Amino acid sequence: MKPLSALAFAFACACAPGAALAETALAESPALPLRPELGPADLLAFYRVPAERFAVRLAPERRHQHFAVREVSFPSPVRERWATVHGAYYRPVGLAPGQRVPAAVVVHHLGGRFDAEKYLAQHLAQHGVAAFFLSLPNYGRRREPGTRQGFLRFAPELALATFRQAALDAIRAGDFLRSRPEVDPERVGLVGVSLGAFVGALARGVDPRLGRTALVLGGGDLAGVLEGRPEGVDLLERSGLPLDELRRLLRSVDPVSFGARVEPGDVLMINARNDEIVPERSARALWRALGRPRIHWLRCGHKGVVLHLLWLMNEVLDHLRVPDAPSARRPPGPE
Numbered sequence: 001m002k003p004l005s006a007l008a009f010a011f012a013c014a015c016a017p018g019a020a021l022a023e024t025a026l027a028e029s030p031a032l033p034l035r036p037e038l039g040p041a042d043l044l045a046f047y048r049v050p051a052e053r054f055a056v057r058l059a060p061e062r063r064h065q066h067f068a069v070r071e072v073s074f075p076s077p078v079r080e081r082w083a084t085v086h087g088a089y090y091r092p093v094g095l096a097p098g099q100r101v102p103a104a105v106v107v108h109h110l111g112g113r114f115d116a117e118k119y120l121a122q123h124l125a126q127h128g129v130a131a132f133f134l135s136l137p138n139y140g141r142r143r144e145p146g147t148r149q150g151f152l153r154f155a156p157e158l159a160l161a162t163f164r165q166a167a168l169d170a171i172r173a174g175d176f177l178r179s180r181p182e183v184d185p186e187r188v189g190l191v192g193v194s195l196g197a198f199v200g201a202l203a204r205g206v207d208p209r210l211g212r213t214a215l216v217l218g219g220g221d222l223a224g225v226l227e228g229r230p231e232g233v234d235l236l237e238r239s240g241l242p243l244d245e246l247r248r249l250l251r252s253v254d255p256v257s258f259g260a261r262v263e264p265g266d267v268l269m270i271n272a273r274n275d276e277i278v279p280e281r282s283a284r285a286l287w288r289a290l291g292r293p294r295i296h297w298l299r300c301g302h303k304g305v306v307l308h309l310l311w312l313m314n315e316v317l318d319h320l321r322v323p324d325a326p327s328a329r330r331p332p333g334p335e
Helices: 003-014 041-047 115-126 156-178 195-206 222-227 230-239 243-253 255-261 280-289 303-321
Strands: 023-029 052-058 067-075 084-092 101-107 130-134 183-193 213-216 267-272 294-298
Touching: 023 156, 041 156, 041 243, 041 255, 067 115, 067 156, 084 115, 084 156, 101 115, 101 156, 101 195, 101 303, 115 130, 115 183, 115 303, 130 156, 156 183, 156 195, 156 243, 183 195, 183 303, 195 213, 195 255, 213 303, 222 243, 222 280, 255 280, 267 280, 267 303, 294 303
Parallel strands: 101 130, 101 183, 183 213, 213 267, 267 294
Antiparallel strands: 023 052, 052 067, 067 084, 084 130
16 A cells, blocks of 8 residues: 555544544633732742643543543643643533533642542542643653653752742643633632642642632642752752752742732641641641631641542542632631
């Protein structure tokens, strides 16, 4: 068979009835930052990116009884490295014509297989909340050959820039969700777990369009948390900077810096009393910065949260299904 004939034959087979084809769609991201009058202006400038209309590639859908899932990719707002965002979109099925549902970006923890986050995304979709599982830079299909999974082990300046990119990727994932016909664009939120909760809280502070947000094992005072982790200590040592100077630089990616831009009624925090990775002081720093939102304290360590997984998933589901809270910051109260 001649090359052109073979190509035509392959195209005809792909277009045959019942064949599964990838799709290309369009989505839009506004210029960031939004509502800069809420400040802090100097730190928000770090996240200033232009408006962009971007192409989304959607792999063939795999249909299950109560949800459907497909691989998704689109360009990151940052092109220098890890220029393509990869993830999986979990769509509720059985919706009425014209029905629109809430949705959430799901951001994963520091390392592992991320089965819990994918299971959470599936659980949300099974119960009427669309979800996009986001692979952070240098994770999954975005991982560079010859490198270990993650980005905190890179040189300090690259780790700082990649933390910013991770937040911008989460924000763009929200724009992807708003482009889906079954998603209510006014009810797109976020769920972050551990590292994903730090990234998610940062994204939520930068982009006020994100609504209901669940932060699991997250916190603030990023410099303090890094000082207690081996990879963090290594990062601090390799920076060669005095701690005060490094803390000043880390303010640009610390979710505490942007807490005043978040409505506390939109946020649910779930933390562990005996967390050996994200200490209680870190969780409370973020809790105070966010205006003292609702918080659950589990009597376990960081990894012990897995024993509460079903309860946790249902708490997150219930939180995401409630309409966004009215604009009002909670007055100071006892901790």
